[in-house]
Amino acid sequence: MSSSTSTSMSPLVLKNVKLVTPQGVLDEGWIRLADDRIEALGHGPIAASSGEGEIIDGAGGWVLPGFIDVHVHGGAGHDFMDADEEGLRAITKFHASHGTTGILATSLTASRDELTSVLDRVSQFMSTPMPYAQVLGVHFEGPFVSDQWKGAQNPDYILPPQPDWLEEWVSRYPGVIRIQTLAPEVDGALDYIERLDSHGIVPSCGHTDATYDQIIAAADRGLRHAVHTFNAMRPYHHREPGTVGAVLTDDRIIAEVIADGHHVHAAGIELLRRAKGPERVILVTDAMAAAGMPDGDYHLGELPVTMTCGVARLTNSGNLAGSTLTMIGALRHMVREIGVPIADASRMASGNPARQLGIDNVTGSIEVGKQADILLLSDQLEIERVWIGGQELELEY
Template structure:
């Protein structure tokens, strides 16, 4: 061990190859430098930290989050964006794509410019535009009068405003310009996501053929499954080219519906997201979501006007715990959905998304019995929980 190296010993490690009990993981300079099984007999490395009774997984990757800690990414304020990112970081999300909400095009462009600077600084991993190119009939917590048809020129204007940091655009492909915009986004290397849509089954498949690869919070803000009109849900679940976002907060989806999605798509095509707004990590009360007001009661966010669900108050450590304890997913399935798959979608698998030598030392540490989060490490820096562990393993 070098003087700068940290060794975690005795932990359960969730690796791409499976779960290793009594494992050892070393990191130095922000990078994982070693992974192994139990120490050899006579190895008395007293500098290792004892993580017996704890489970170590790769830091979470959230593709879709609007805010947290009382702050919003749609505020246009770098200070608020930093608060939101820090809040989710303390809950295990070491890689964040910041999501905007529907607003005036020029205002959303201004927000994107602010967020792009934080991407360049390494705080965020990109920008996701959710709206304004969505269906008026499925707008949810987006202001209807600000919605726009996905004219490729307008879509390109938002993407350009992000100065190379746009990672995803959610749109309704059935609207005029929708399929053309999907093709343009695919050509630009930006994820086209189907969401807030009234698409039927056939139009959804056309969007996938045009290059759409993500379903924005599947089941929510789209037509339900009908036995004679399967709609977008069935099309998105059955197509192997599509990754489906799921919000596992117990509010957006009944546990059996989440189980259904896993049964249809498999863990290799699920990305667990928060879709969190500013109340994540906070208490009940009134919060802004773009130009709208949201009331949070008992942890559920709804628009003050109309009562529609308005994002979530979820953090990904809670989604992890629910996935394991409520949905009975395996640790490897959960890690794949919450870290590995979204990292791959972002093209960042070489550095994040799994525990492997040479990748970033982005770690979330859970109690192995309760699955409560106890520590977070990002790029080798202890964000929370370092005081929990002692050397002398």
């Protein structure tokens, strides 16, 4: 990952902050940014070599790595399924204003042509300067999922895995698909998982009726991700632990969770946290076009959605239809409602998704040499300033 917003920049020092690093929180911390990188950091008196350039007093606030949202369908009235360049800019601007510095454009279950169109538009957008959240690639959620657990996926386009589609996609758009979610129990899924893995694409389970044994068999073939854990998957039972039981207990699988207070009960999130530990949970928004918009009628792909009091549901069935969550909202929920330490919540929102995407050597944590994807939060965890590749975003926070 490299920020296309980065240019040569004057040194910038943030001081008097609580600095969240992989080693823990540095109180009375400071951090120096220069030429799109983190040049130095520490706590206590600022090193003499770090006193040049602009100095910002963080007033005791928090400095975190920018959030990386690996499962998000849209926002600000736009959907990745049909967003043009203007729509892509609107989505990435909205989520950047809430702390997201890296994003995977996430699809829905749709036709082959529609999914190819997503790849075409997103890959073109990725080749141009991106002034807001950096689009890191595409997450295909479907169409090779279970009709029984379709949730808000369109059943008209659900079908078994199609290896020839994948081969065409990776040939035409190399490196663009980063995650694909499927139901491991359907015909051909295990071979398809191996094929995904061989192309460097993260195989993910979701919208699935897989048994415990079927998930374990899939993990043996390369499965290592689970979308919106607990939602749209076979639940836990003490004699057949199901998809949920396998996700909770297999350390090879990194588990997403939508921490918005609607998709998963607080006790469910706490169970997930205890089972997986802070290094195997990823916070996602699963946000749809209505995120950042007033209550009303919207669409998720071709399906009508009604948002009431900020909660989006399919108009016809009442199923939850993605969310209107932001990443800063997810982090605050984990800290305030679940009681997760900020350092752990930050890892779930930044470090873990970076590691899952194989970009943790570049971004996802506050370390010297990493890309300066930095958030300054108030002591109350409100977004105050955002830097992507060392460039501050000119946004109304």
